[in-house]
Amino acid sequence: xxxxxxxxxxxxxxxxxxxxxxxxxxxxxxxxxxxxxxxxxxxxxxxxxxxxxxxxxxxxxxxxxxxxxxxxxxxxxxxxxxxxxxxxxxxxxxxxxxxxxxxxxxxxxxxxxxxxx
Numbered sequence: 001x002x003x004x005x006x007x008x009x010x011x012x013x014x015x016x017x018x019x020x021x022x023x024x025x026x027x028x029x030x031x032x033x034x035x036x037x038x039x040x041x042x043x044x045x046x047x048x049x050x051x052x053x054x055x056x057x058x059x060x061x062x063x064x065x066x067x068x069x070x071x072x073x074x075x076x077x078x079x080x081x082x083x084x085x086x087x088x089x090x091x092x093x094x095x096x097x098x099x100x101x102x103x104x105x106x107x108x109x110x111x112x113x114x115x116x117x
Contacts, residue, residue, distance in 0.1 A: 004075075005054070005055050005074075005075025005076065006029045006032075006055065006075065007029075008075055008076065008077045009024070009029075009055070009056070009057045009073050009074070009075060009077075010023075010024045010026070010029055011077075012073045012077050012079065013057065013059075013073055016079075017042070017044075020039065020040040020041070020042055021039065021040060022037055022039055022040065022042060022044065024037075024046075024057070025037075028046075028048075032048040032055075033048075034046060034047035034048070034115070041063050041064060041065065042061065042062070042063050043061075043062045043063075044059050044060065044061045044062070045059065045060045045116040045117065046058065046059035046060075046116070047059075047114070047115065047116065051074075054074055054075055054076070055074070055075045056072045056073060056074045056075065057072065057073045058070070058071070058072045058082070058114065058116070059071055059072075059073075059116070060111050060114075060116035060117055067084055067085045067086070067087045068084065068085040068107075068111075069081060069082075069083070069084045069085070070082040070083040070084070070107070070110065070111055070114075070116070082110075083107045083110055083111070084107065085104055085107055085108070086100050086103045086104055086107075088100075
């Protein structure tokens with residue numbers, strides 16, 4: 001039996017977050033509806049989309065013990081880090097500090113524009 005692109009997306013997501021017992025809800029696959037998973041310290045907001053006729057799951061993952069990330073999983077199982085929150089900058093370096101704030105502002109604007117935050 002062939003595995004569908006949506007099943008591959010679910011398997012890839014579930015494997016990535018198995019340590020924290022997070023799974024992509026099966027109901028969201030059937031309807032391709034957006035949603036949120038809040039469990040074991042994680043908040044993950046997600047939606048489905050298409051790029052070049054290929055379906056993907058795009059999600060914003062946030063946990064207090066790591067930096068926030070924007071990710072995609074495509075129907076063939078390929079994973080992509082779309083963006084991330086920068087955590088640090090070099091001390092006593094005004095240019096590095098400004099670059100840090102600029103990077104994070106742009107990152108969160110992108111996440112908000114996608115409706116994931």
